[in-house]
Amino acid sequence: MTPAVQDRPHTALDLLLGPGLETPEDLARQILSASAGVNLGRALENLPKATREAAVREVTTAAAGLLNVDLIGVLVAGWRKHQDLTAAARRTLAAPGSIELVDLAAHQVTATQHPSVTVLVDGHQVATLQLGLSVVFAVSALLAGISAGRLAALRSGRCDITATLAIQTNLLYQDPCVLMAPSRERQGPLGQKALLWSRSEINLKSM
């Protein structure tokens, strides 16, 4: 049975979550149980309990927000660099009303982001949580329909996504140690319906 479109991950956070980790709070708990979280705890350990809890809550909320990366947007950003797609986009722009079907060979789109969350207590920077997010799309046997410079349809094919999250905490006012948290990696398919459900037509011209 084909899963419903809503079951497909739309953001990197959706992909990183899943069984056993169903909410951003679950992810936050895992972040904090890792070495980076322990390190963050050290940075905050001398604060009153309520202040510490507020800081941790705000950090994890901010971190979850930074992981809310639109997967479709990332994939399309990669496709704007795909030679066959961009060439077809140019040709269909030059010939109004024309449609081209592009048989995409296996290719891989990789996006790496390094967002960070800085914690300031009473105006003093006490720690920085650095995230390393990597999303890899492995696309194969995809048929794309291009019209007027836009991706208008997708047929068959397969797209598997792997998301990896690494976390480290830099302490600024204690021992200058940097610890890497275990990466979190999950794989899952990105449904073509999800692609078209999100955006009926995708502009392939560089933005």
Added chain:
Amino acid sequence: MPCHTVGAPVTLSASATSGLPVSFTSGTLPVCTVSGSAVTTAAAGTCTITASQGGSARYAPARGVQQSFQVNPVASKASGALVTLLAAAVLAAAGGALVVRRLRRRSRPPSAPEPIVRVVPDAGPPGLVSVHDTGTAVTHTVRIEPSPGTSITTIEEARP
């Protein structure tokens, strides 16, 4: 070093044999902060103060001298006696010596009430939280600054 109580003001005093001014910095934010010679103890833990003398045309800078003391929660008992400390002097290469002489504090009265903490998450813009401890009359602000950082997208096409 004697213990101090959260919220109790502590005054630092130090001099250099060169006669140059001595400055203080806290190495344990947010347990304690320093403004001039006044230390504010804001949270329980170990407070480490570094006294420094930056040198001049005549004297080389003195190596910093560190002194630490424990900051206890408000509920802990502490006497209100004046504390006098002598710290080890560290001689710099060109003779700038530094001596931390006294550390004075006034403790909270033993009958001080237990702190009541009030969290005000809506006190400011998103990512800014104020936590007010009515026991110490200290308000901590926690500010979170998220940054999207760098982002790189690449494509690897299989070519025949």
